[in-house]
Amino acid sequence: MNMPFYVSPEQLMKDRADFARKGIARGRSVVVLAYDGGIAFATENPSRALHKISEIYDRIAFAAVGKYNEFENLRVAGVRYADMRGYSYDRSDVTARGLANAYAQTLGTVFITESKPLEVEIVVAEVGTEPADDQIYRLTYDGTVADEHSFVVMGGQAEQLGRRVKDGWRENMSLGEALRLAVAALGSGEGSSSRTIDAAQLEVAVLERDRPRRAFRRLTRQVLADLLAEGGEAVSGATARADDLPPADDVPAGPATPGMGTADTAPSDAVDAVDTTEPDAEPESPDESPTDESPTDESPTEESPTDESATEEKPDEGPDTSGTTPGTDR
Amino acid sequence: MNLSADRTTGRLPDAFLRPGSSSFVDFLAEHAPDRLPGNRSVPAGMTDPATLSPHATTIVALTFDGGVLMAGDRRATAGNMIASRSIEKVFPADEYSAVGFAGSAGIGLELVRLFQLELEHYEKIEGSLLSLTGKANRLATMLRGNLQMAMQGLAVVPLFAGYDLDKDTGRIFSYDPTGGRYEEHEHHGVGSGSVFARGALKKLWRRGMDADAATRVAVEALYDAADDDSATGGPDTVRGIYPIVATVSVDGYERIESAEIARVAEQIAAERRERGSLA
Numbered sequence: 001m002n003m004p005f006y007v008s009p010e011q012l013m014k015d016r017a018d019f020a021r022k023g024i025a026r027g028r029s030v031v032v033l034a035y036d037g038g039i040a041f042a043t044e045n046p047s048r049a050l051h052k053i054s055e056i057y058d059r060i061a062f063a064a065v066g067k068y069n070e071f072e073n074l075r076v077a078g079v080r081y082a083d084m085r086g087y088s089y090d091r092s093d094v095t096a097r098g099l100a101n102a103y104a105q106t107l108g109t110v111f112i113t114e115s116k117p118l119e120v121e122i123v124v125a126e127v128g129t130e131p132a133d134d135q136i137y138r139l140t141y142d143g144t145v146a147d148e149h150s151f152v153v154m155g156g157q158a159e160q161l162g163r164r165v166k167d168g169w170r171e172n173m174s175l176g177e178a179l180r181l182a183v184a185a186l187g188s189g190e191g192s193s194s195r196t197i198d199a200a201q202l203e204v205a206v207l208e209r210d211r212p213r214r215a216f217r218r219l220t221r222q223v224l225a226d227l228l229a230e231g232g233e234a235v236s237g238a239t240a241r242a243d244d245l246p247p248a249d250d251v252p253a254g255p256a257t258p259g260m261g262t263a264d265t266a267p268s269d270a271v272d273a274v275d276t277t278e279p280d281a282e283p284e285s286p287d288e289s290p291t292d293e294s295p296t297d298e299s300p301t302e303e304s305p306t307d308e309s310a311t312e313e314k315p316d317e318g319p320d321t322s323g324t325t326p327g328t329d330r
Numbered sequence: 331m332n333l334s335a336d337r338t339t340g341r342l343p344d345a346f347l348r349p350g351s352s353s354f355v356d357f358l359a360e361h362a363p364d365r366l367p368g369n370r371s372v373p374a375g376m377t378d379p380a381t382l383s384p385h386a387t388t389i390v391a392l393t394f395d396g397g398v399l400m401a402g403d404r405r406a407t408a409g410n411m412i413a414s415r416s417i418e419k420v421f422p423a424d425e426y427s428a429v430g431f432a433g434s435a436g437i438g439l440e441l442v443r444l445f446q447l448e449l450e451h452y453e454k455i456e457g458s459l460l461s462l463t464g465k466a467n468r469l470a471t472m473l474r475g476n477l478q479m480a481m482q483g484l485a486v487v488p489l490f491a492g493y494d495l496d497k498d499t500g501r502i503f504s505y506d507p508t509g510g511r512y513e514e515h516e517h518h519g520v521g522s523g524s525v526f527a528r529g530a531l532k533k534l535w536r537r538g539m540d541a542d543a544a545t546r547v548a549v550e551a552l553y554d555a556a557d558d559d560s561a562t563g564g565p566d567t568v569r570g571i572y573p574i575v576a577t578v579s580v581d582g583y584e585r586i587e588s589a590e591i592a593r594v595a596e597q598i599a600a601e602r603r604e605r606g607s608l609a
Contacts, residue, residue, distance in 0.1 A: 081342060
């Protein structure tokens, strides 16, 4: 048996996390935010067929960024899980919490045991009968679950876009207001200058609280265009604020936003050290044996400090992202 | 029994993550075959399996200008007893189709539930609706899985009707217990009272009827079926139980209010009273 030279578990986990985060950062962002009548999902996606936002069950939807084949697989598994559960028990017994747990276990197991972590980040959202019952779960590549409120931004420039949404978001926004905010945030992502995203380039869907059974609805191009046009001045106001934000290159220096994505900030201070290695070679490298020896010990060291104390940690995604072409991996 | 998540780790089982069929029934057959409604065997030596489950009866469907209508009475029988006065046998299969069934109620209800899920599952996985013929064929396949039970007396005979978005017309499909699928024209009926209902439909159906006229025809056909078939329930004015009538048009599935059916049923009864016939 040929023994690979020793790699410390910390280093191995950091390499994996770094690899996954780089893959995720390449995709375009998804914004999920609550509005007065439910939960809205928006992303830039010119494809009419390859969706990043989908229905899972009556009140549950799924949104993802990262590698399309990987999150599509998870989405199909989620639909099967939900339908199986609803068929075996009752439709009301299918919950976002159960699905989020199943996803978390799957992502976590793959992160530790497989040769390559899944390069995906997922939101599972369920609309309740009251706004207080709404649930938004954000799951990261390592299986970390975060119970989010109000809004989530994930993908490429999640930190930067998240700050935009955080500034603009308030309770009981109308659907039009929420979508204008989401689209303005998505448009502000690339570099310092904001741009207007055409309705044809957007994939937008909502979970509507008042719909009788299946709450999920995609907004067609025309409906979306009307909603976005409702308050033109609101959009321009939001755009003006976008200019005040620091350019993308400055992002890593900025403070993290406490309200969102604490789970996203995986061990990042290691990135500088890791940069000397070849990131592309990581998936092939025979790192398996050290992992198998102590799988349970490694994950807490990676995950648990991140969960509670990582609010001030800053992922170094900004520079990585600026060098890659956004949207090549959807 | 590997229900939803792997028991040891809680992660989703590999079968869930395997790329493959968009069919929930196929997935179930592979992953949990014990849950398929037809996948049971009746032990030999049973007196008569058919007495195990109540028997659901008459369903009619007819086309009208702009869609298709399906109606079913509310009775289920077990031998000479009434098992249920208010059973529902007409359901939305999805947004643009309706399904009703006659025959063994327990298996029929399960079949309908699985069929609804099958269509919804496909829609969610593929992001598009099945064609109407595709839906009709799926139902035939599912029915074939029940052949074993049908041969032992637990047969289900569904009736499927829907709005064909490609052809802009309402269409009706009937089935036999072995899974044979037949497209019907204009109108059809299944179940024990269907002989009488179909006789009525033949006389009453007109080309170019609107939904209101079609409702009246369907209720009258069921009225005639209940008149001569003891297993078909007529309008129950005491309890306020009336047939279920649903239309499927380009606007989707719509169930007609019970109050409206009560009005139509009363009108039919009044006309017949006036006619004064004793037969």
